[in-house]
Amino acid sequence: MLDAATTAQLKTYLANLRTPVELVATLDDSPKSAEMRTLVEAVAEQSHLLTARFDGHADRVPSFAIRRADGTAETHFAGLPLGHEFTSLVLALLHMGGHPPKEEAELLDSVKALEGDFRFETFFSLSCQNCPDVIQAINIMAALNPSVSNVAIDGAMFREEVETRKVMAVPAIYLNGEPFGQGRMDLAQIMAKLDTGTVASAAEKIAAKEPFEVLVVGGGPAGAAAAIYAARKGIRTGVVAERFGGQVLDTMGIENFISIQHTEGPKLAFPAKKNIATRAWHIARIAMVHYTRVSAPPSSAVATPALKRPSTLQALFPTSRSSSLTRNCARMRCCKTNCAACPMSTSSRRH
Numbered sequence: 001m002l003d004a005a006t007t008a009q010l011k012t013y014l015a016n017l018r019t020p021v022e023l024v025a026t027l028d029d030s031p032k033s034a035e036m037r038t039l040v041e042a043v044a045e046q047s048h049l050l051t052a053r054f055d056g057h058a059d060r061v062p063s064f065a066i067r068r069a070d071g072t073a074e075t076h077f078a079g080l081p082l083g084h085e086f087t088s089l090v091l092a093l094l095h096m097g098g099h100p101p102k103e104e105a106e107l108l109d110s111v112k113a114l115e116g117d118f119r120f121e122t123f124f125s126l127s128c129q130n131c132p133d134v135i136q137a138i139n140i141m142a143a144l145n146p147s148v149s150n151v152a153i154d155g156a157m158f159r160e161e162v163e164t165r166k167v168m169a170v171p172a173i174y175l176n177g178e179p180f181g182q183g184r185m186d187l188a189q190i191m192a193k194l195d196t197g198t199v200a201s202a203a204e205k206i207a208a209k210e211p212f213e214v215l216v217v218g219g220g221p222a223g224a225a226a227a228i229y230a231a232r233k234g235i236r237t238g239v240v241a242e243r244f245g246g247q248v249l250d251t252m253g254i255e256n257f258i259s260i261q262h263t264e265g266p267k268l269a270f271p272a273k274k275n276i277a278t279r280a281w282h283i284a285r286i287a288m289v290h291y292t293r294v295s296a297p298p299s300s301a302v303a304t305p306a307l308k309r310p311s312t313l314q315a316l317f318p319t320s321r322s323s324s325l326t327r328n329c330a331r332m333r334c335c336k337t338n339c340a341a342c343p344m345s346t347s348s349r350r351h
């Protein structure tokens with residue numbers, strides 16, 4: 001089932017496992033179950049920290065759980081996670097086995113702090129390019145917090161369920177039996193949608209920052225270009241984006257970018273984020289603000305006490321331009337005036 005090159009690669013990745021992990025399969029005597037047994041056995045052979053069992057009692061057959069051996073976390077695949085989902089399988093094994101996920105520490109902390117019961121079901125298809133992001137994000141949550149579980153369901157294998165639940169497109173995410181989301185979502189978006197205080201804590205963090213002179217709403221190509229350009233001019237710039245990268249993340253084929261014959265959306269978007277976040281010249285001026293949806297409150301809610309607190313926008317942009325200009329000159333150890341030597345001065349800005 002796995003060719004020699006894939007097996008060798010898998011073995012290399014699984015060397016990063018830190019704690020024992022069990023693969024617990026629920027099978028019957030169908031050909032699909034036989035394929036799943038072969039896959040589970042092949043995977044388990046690649047690390048001494050993995051064991052395979054075939055005595056599961058899951059509702060969906062065939063399926064298998066990836067379970068931390070101490071029983072503190074698990075996630076399920078109902079269907080064969082091959083094709084685009086093979087990476088999801090490898091990452092689920094690694095994260096269940098204690099390898100740290102590559103996400104911002106603060107976001108991971110809020111996942112760990114989630115309280116409640118979060119039973120996700122995620123429908124995918126093996127040809128879906130947007131599905132792995134969603135499945136991987138929810139599997140990270142399941143690996144970090146025992147109150148989160150996930151079943152990634154291959155719609156092609158569980159057609160009856162797809163029809164009964166009227167799943168029209170993948171990825172389709174259900175939470176505790178109810179529709180939760182559709183389409184590509186990253187971990188930050190899922191956390192924001194759970195409304196667990198992530199937005200409020202992001203707003204508090206931003207409120208503690210120096211005020212911005214320019215606030216760019218949106219982190220797609222337009223927002224990223226505007227932010228980089230403004231920052232280059234010496235303007236203290238903030239970016240508020242629900243999803244950094246915008247629609248570009250949703251496409252795998254871009255062929256009208258004049259300097260490149262062909263590229264893929266994520267490949268184009270991720271360096272843009274890095275460009276903004278890591279170039280020293282920009283670093284003091286751009287705040288990457290994720291998981292924040294800025295929307296007008298419903299008119300009926302305007303007078304409610306909750307809205308009397310400073311809004312996210314007020315937190316980001318609390319003062320007038322002139323007062324923030326003098327304050328931001330602190331970088332030059334001056335000055336209280338907008339003089340020509342100051343990087344904030346119009347006459348010294350780069351073009």
Ligand SMILES: Cc1cc2nc3c(=O)[nH]c(=O)nc-3n(C[C@H](O)[C@H](O)[C@H](O)COP(=O)(O)OP(=O)(O)OC[C@H]3O[C@@H](n4cnc5c(N)ncnc54)[C@H](O)[C@@H]3O)c2cc1C
Nearest residue numbers: 218219220221222223241242243246247248251254293294
């Ligand atoms: C499947 C697909 C394929 C495509 N293929 C191509 C192609 O090959 N070539 C091409 O030139 N174009 C292509 N496009 C179009 C291209 O992606 C868009 O034109 C481009 O992304 C628009 O950039 P934008 O920055 O204006 O907006 P968007 O990319 O839509 O970015 C909007 C940003 O604003 C944020 N945002 C929105 N509302 C809020 C809110 N209330 N609060 C906080 N943040 C918010 C979003 O999170 C996002 O960061 C494609 C689009 C799709 C969907």
